[in-house]
Amino acid sequence: MNANTASPSQADRRLAKVSARDVNVFYGQKHALKHVDLDIRANDVTALIGPSGCGKSTFLRCINRMNDLIENAQVTGSLNLDGDDIYDRNIDVVQLRARIGMVFQKPNPFPKSIYDNVAYGPRIHGMARDQAELDEIVMGSLEKAGLLAEVKDRLEETGTGLSGGQQQRLCIARAIAVAPEVILMDEPCSALDPIATAKVEELIDELRENFTIVIVTHSMQQAARVSQRTAFFHLGELVEVGDTEQIFTNPQHPLTQGYITGRFG
Numbered sequence: 001m002n003a004n005t006a007s008p009s010q011a012d013r014r015l016a017k018v019s020a021r022d023v024n025v026f027y028g029q030k031h032a033l034k035h036v037d038l039d040i041r042a043n044d045v046t047a048l049i050g051p052s053g054c055g056k057s058t059f060l061r062c063i064n065r066m067n068d069l070i071e072n073a074q075v076t077g078s079l080n081l082d083g084d085d086i087y088d089r090n091i092d093v094v095q096l097r098a099r100i101g102m103v104f105q106k107p108n109p110f111p112k113s114i115y116d117n118v119a120y121g122p123r124i125h126g127m128a129r130d131q132a133e134l135d136e137i138v139m140g141s142l143e144k145a146g147l148l149a150e151v152k153d154r155l156e157e158t159g160t161g162l163s164g165g166q167q168q169r170l171c172i173a174r175a176i177a178v179a180p181e182v183i184l185m186d187e188p189c190s191a192l193d194p195i196a197t198a199k200v201e202e203l204i205d206e207l208r209e210n211f212t213i214v215i216v217t218h219s220m221q222q223a224a225r226v227s228q229r230t231a232f233f234h235l236g237e238l239v240e241v242g243d244t245e246q247i248f249t250n251p252q253h254p255l256t257q258g259y260i261t262g263r264f265g
């Protein structure tokens with residue numbers, strides 16, 4: 001591996017919202033993520049790409065400690081959010097996951113009303129003093145997720161009754177409702193048709209203004225469309241990270257070149 005292509009630049013360090021240093025993940029004996037150094041810039045969309053099994057989702061899950069939920073997973077190294085140690089043993093993981101929200105591959109609304117799906121987090125975190133404030137958060141989140149116009153007359157209907165694309169935007173509204181700083185997205189469009197995918201991609205672009213986004217995607221076209229920065233992983237290593245345009249037009253590492261040109265992966 002060429003260390004120069006993957007080590008964080010001075011500019012990345014200055015702008016970093018999330019900093020990973022020498023991050024390793026072991027699943028039992030399997031060394032799934034190896035010595036990853038990566039800075040995620042604030043208010044950018046950063047795409048994580050690479051062949052199946054290269055560690056994209058594993059790295060994503062490190063950022064909000066979702067790997068804690070995997071019995072045989074062990075994480076070493078350091079991850080910081082605005083300088084706060086994400087793996088500090090005294091940190092409240094529920095609060096951490098409010099700061100770093102997650103949207104999954106398969107839309108997973110709760111079996112509750114559309115309104116209650118979005119109100120769930122703000123209620124748990126005591127974000128609203130009264131019903132009017134809660135309504136404001138719920139409506140604002142649905143609006144930001146580009147869903148309000150479609151659901152404003154059906155707020156009491158169950159979230160699972162929406163189309164796949166609407167369900168995914170509901171999950172994004174649910175993530176936004178607790179005012180996170182970072183939103184992690186694990187292949188958020190892989191279960192969606194092209195029209196729903198286009199809507200979610202448009203939404204990701206709009207969300208960038210207020211949030212830092214990290215997205216795992218199998219689609220290089222999607223990475224090129226939605227992200228400003230792209231990180232290429234291979235066999236658990238971060239091979240190269242750079243501006244998306246540079247990664248797709250002028251990749252520096254032969255492995256990235258091979259992946260981008262479809263010679264493997």
Ligand SMILES: Nc1ncnc2c1ncn2[C@@H]1O[C@H](COP(=O)(O)OP(=O)(O)OP(=O)(O)O)[C@@H](O)[C@H]1O
Nearest residue numbers: 027030032050051052053054055056057058059070
């Ligand atoms: N819970 C687990 N136990 C053991 N090995 C695991 C576990 N989860 C993932 N792995 C292994 O760790 C490696 C990285 O997996 P990960 O899911 O992060 O890759 P990925 O790049 O996101 O893959 P894909 O694109 O196929 O989703 C793979 O070899 C995978 O088989």
